Amino acid sequence: MSAQKLTPNTLCKTAGADSILQILGRSKDADPDKAALLAPGRTVLTRGALWAQFHYVGHALVKAGIRRGDRVAVVLPDGPELAVAFLTVSCCATFAPLNPAYRTEDFDFYLGDLKAKAVILPAGEDCPARAVAEKRGIPIFELTTDAKAPAGQFVLNSEPQVPSWDETGFAGPDDVALVLHTSGTTSRPKMVPLTQRNLCCSARNIATALALTPDDRGLCVMPLFHIHGLIGALLSSVVAGASVMCAPGFSADHFFAWLDEFKPSWFTAVPTMHQAIIASAAKHAATIRRNPMRLVRSSSAALPVPLLLQLEEAFGVPVIESYGMTEASHQMTSNPLPPRARKPGSVGLAAGPEVAIMDEAGQFLAAGTTGEVAIRGPNVTHGYDNDPAANARAFTNGWLRTGDQGHLDVDGYLFITGRLKEIINRGGEKVAPQEIDGVLLTHPSVQQAVAFAVPHPSLGEDVYAAVVLHTGLPVAETALREFALARLLPAKVPTRIVVVNEIPRGPTGKIQRKKMAAHLAPALATAYEAPASKTETLIAKTIETVLGRSQVGRNDNFFALGGDSLRAVQVMARLRPALAIEIPVFLLFQYPTPAVLALELERRIEEVDLAALAAELEKLSPEEIDRLLGDPIR
Incomplete structure (x- = not known):
């Protein structure tokens, strides 16, 4: 960290576009009266007012000893x-x-891990963060807002706005601007420090990919404790000189x-938000027509191709799927704008x-x-904070290993096939759950789908799936499994496909596959x-014998x-002589319960009986058939 001391105006003139302070200053100098931030029920915060708010916040922090x-x-x-x-602190x-x-336990972990020097909270609000901060002796800034003030303007500790500025050191390009923890979907959350240069570079990359200009207006519905909202929606707009409406959280009803x-020209969201928007789009078709946008963006989770097509049909604009992660200050790849090719199912080009x-081994x-997808560049973190073991695993010759599995096509488009830590090892067969998600989502009744692993005594892991159905389009589990069997290798077909009202997700909308089995345990239980x-009794007793179960x-x-494939062979070998028909082993994979297997076997027995009768009839003369049927030939 450099020890030089600069005033905000000096820094704006001397630094490159590698700090948020410099971006705010140049934006103010270009047009101080232009809208910067908007919000429902509030007046507009201009670029000049945002610059003044930075002065105020900086003074308050310095006065409290924050550096x-x-x-x-x-x-x-x-x-x-x-x-x-975010923009000022x-x-x-x-x-x-x-x-x-x-x-409370979460705040105790995060505030302790951060070694926070201060906490900013809503004034007077009794919340777990306050209790933890007080217990830990962390100073608290009380933030007060005025509904009549411009959007985003606030006061700290009830101190009035001050015009003066105590000259001090400001954050330079290589100072850490933001610290976020990884989502922890597959491991303990790791702390990711991102520098001013990291953030500004990523924001410019996004603005360039989307061709953002000062004439654009973004609609930010993403949470601002997440990298997608902070950089993908907010800072990308600010760096482009565009305005942004900051929603008070996502609401499909208010969207x-x-x-x-606000008549935004674009918005960015995660697929779960897009799904909620699409569910209400038809009844708001007139609103969409009155307010044409330039593009819709999706990131932070895989966008199912059917949903992408629904979005494009509803809004009549290109849907740009991108690929990001906290360690890359958000964006890594993006599908290009027209007229360049967008490839559904791909997260785009670098x-x-x-x-x-x-x-x-680290070979390309x-x-x-x-x-494994690997990245390097000026937007990528230099490493996890205070975690040398994680850094040793994550970095190879200066490249960050993302933990995602995928491939590049000959045109350079990236296709993600899953998280390496989420790959399901079903008896040695490696199964990518995203492939199963994609197949189930093509069923006309399925609105959402997620495949996940459950423990299995002989296979190690088995494949299950949960689906949310479209209203008014019921479908049986057996029909869904038959649908999957026709489109997937048998080893990839889920043993169970349960219908649920909603799929559990983390706070940022991400599916947490590693926790699905525990979350859905009640739905997976069979009474x-x-x-x-x-026939059902025979099948049930045979399974009891082979698996050593009592009921x-x-x-x-x-x-x-x-059960597994070897035991399936044993079950069918015992059923064949008992039923006196040929039974292929694959039937147990297709009909894995006594109830559905009995129906199929009874159908086959009936077919065998009819075939035998037909064969016997073939041997008879017309006169003999006539006598059997009691209908003389005329």
Whole structure:
């Protein structure tokens, strides 16, 4: 960290576009009266007013002894105040936003891990973050807003706005501007420090990919404690000189009213938000027509191709899917704007950092070969904070290994096939759950789908899936499995496909596959129901014998009970002589419960009986057939 001391105006004139302070200053100098931030029920915050707010916040922090490099935790609801807090605090210190929905134990972990020098909270609000900060002796800034003030303008500790500025050191390009923790979907959250240069580079990359200009207006519905909202929606707009409406959280009910009120030219969201928007789009078709946009962006999770097509049909604009992660200050790749090709199912071309595919040894792989996605560039973090073991695993010769599996095609488009830590090892067969998601989502009744691993006594892991159905389009689990069997290799077909009302997600909307089995345990449980026919009883008793179980019900899944391909062979070998028909082993994969298998076997027995009768009839003369039927030939 440099020890030089600069005033804001001096820094803006001497620095390159590698600090948020410099971006704010140049924006103010270009047009101080132009709108910067907007919000429902608030007047516009201009670029000049945003610059004045930076002066005020900087003075308040310095007066309290906060300096560059000090971490200031911020626990505020989504909206313009949180946006302005990021843009101003990060110019003087390190901004560390935390989800207000965290529990007391969460705040205790994060505030301790951050070693926060201060916490900014809504004035007077009794919340877990306050209790933890007080217990830990962390100073608290009380943030007060005035509904009549411009969007994002606030006061700290009830101190009035001050015009003067105490000259001090401001954050330079290589100072840490933002600290976020990884989502922890597959491991303990790691702390990711991102410099001013990292953030500004990524924001410019996004603005370039989307061709943002001062005439654009973004609609920010993403949470601002997440890299997608902070950089993908907010800072990308600011660096382009565009205005941005900061919503008080996402609401599908309010989304279309915001289109009418603020007339954005684009918005970015995660697929779950897009799904909620599409669910209401038809009844708001007139609103969409009144407020044409230039593009829709999606990031932070895989966008199902059917949903992409629905969005493009509803809004009549290109949907740009991109690929990002916290460690890259958000964006790594992006599909290009028309007229260049967009490839559904791909997260696009490198859009900032270099992108390559590596094998386990760190060797680069050719186009079309699947391996681990790796990146390097000025937007990429230099490493996790205070975690040398994680850094050793994550970095290879200056390249960050993302943990994502994928391949590049011959045109340089990246296709993600899954998280390496989420790959399901089903008896040695490696299964990418995203492939299963994609197949299930093509079923006309399925609105959302997620495949995940469950423990299995002999296979190690088995494949299950959960789906949310479209309203009014019911479908049975057996029909969904038959649909998947026709489109996937047998080893990739989920043993169970359960229908649920909603799929559990993390605070940023990401599916947490590693936690799905625990989350859905009640839905996966099967209540015992006694066999209802002789054939069902025979099948259930045979499964009990082969698996060594005391009681198997008519709806119990053979594989969920611990069955595998070898034991399936044993079950069918015992059933063949008992039923006196040929039974292929694959039937148990297709019909894994006594109830559905019995129906199929009874159908086959009936076919065998009819075939035998037909064969016997073929041997008879017309006169003999006539006598049997009691209908004389005329």
